[in-house]
Amino acid sequence: MTRPRTHRMVLGALATSLCAGIALGAPGVAFADSSTPAPAGSGSGSSTDAAPSSPACTPSTFSQAQQAVETALADRVTQLNTLAGRVNAASALTAGDKSTLLSDVNVTELPGIQALQTKVPTDTTCPQLRQDAHSMVFDYRVYVVMTPQTDLVIANDTAVSVVSSFAALEPTIAGWIQYAQGHGNKNVADAQAAFADYQAKVTAAGSLATASQSATLLAQNAAGYPGDESVFLQARTNLSNAHNDLYTARADLAKIITDLA
């Protein structure tokens, strides 16, 4: 988590420099120095935005700051389109989750960022630019909320689907073992033990990757940041553990097949 922290510091520099620096109107280069304490009431809405930068917008640096905001907006549009592509390509997403994510991306985030893309070039003062930069970061949180939210819902729904497939195999495996018992296979006991572990691991994975977890992830929004972060990290931990359980179940299945073949 070192890099995210670094990125959030840069975020702090971006947001605070544009939000605070523009307001202060002091000389300096945008996004450069994070050693200066943040001025009170700088507009930071996040605990991660405590590190300020040198003021970003003065009459003499306005064009530079404006260009920086325009670039940041364009990058966000690219990212949102990437996310929409991932959602559309994710075959395991439930219809409801897909609809919610596409609505978030295409109805809320993209139009909002694109509206700023239209407005920022018409800004003529640092306060105007400051307001738009603040909105770009704090109203949409493309990288630290929308992106992990989308990724994790896709991963969670995929895990739910895999768990379902693994569970659906259990009657088949039980049938193999029953057949082997009836035909004097000497490895039946080993296969039974592996099958018991398989069932336990599939159950465990199913308790970690749930439909309600997708609902919790989808309930997060830009206004909830940075509180959202703990939700995302918990979901990632759950999915990582479910992933490990499923791989153990896969090893159990391989052993069963070897034992009974």
Place this chain on the structure above:
Amino acid sequence: MQLVTRRRTAVALLLGGALTLGACGAAGGSHVVSQTPAVGATPSAPSAASTPSTSAPASSSATASGGSPVDSQTLNQVDAELGGLDATLNQANTDIDNPQGDS
């Protein structure tokens, strides 16, 4: 000389006929073996192809030796699904640990 040639011809014909009949018998035997219940014929051992996650038809299932209904294709199908999960989880990890942007 002609007598020897006729005898050889008769022996060759008999031999050929015997081989043909033998081949037919062997083929018939193999058909009997192939009809031994294996995949999907045992009610208690449904084919993995019957599960929603599988796509291979039952007729293409690889049957283990000894007539066991164990379907080794199942592992390939499971691996394909796990591969999909790997990809989505890797994407999430990448974007959380190394976000493309900073806010």
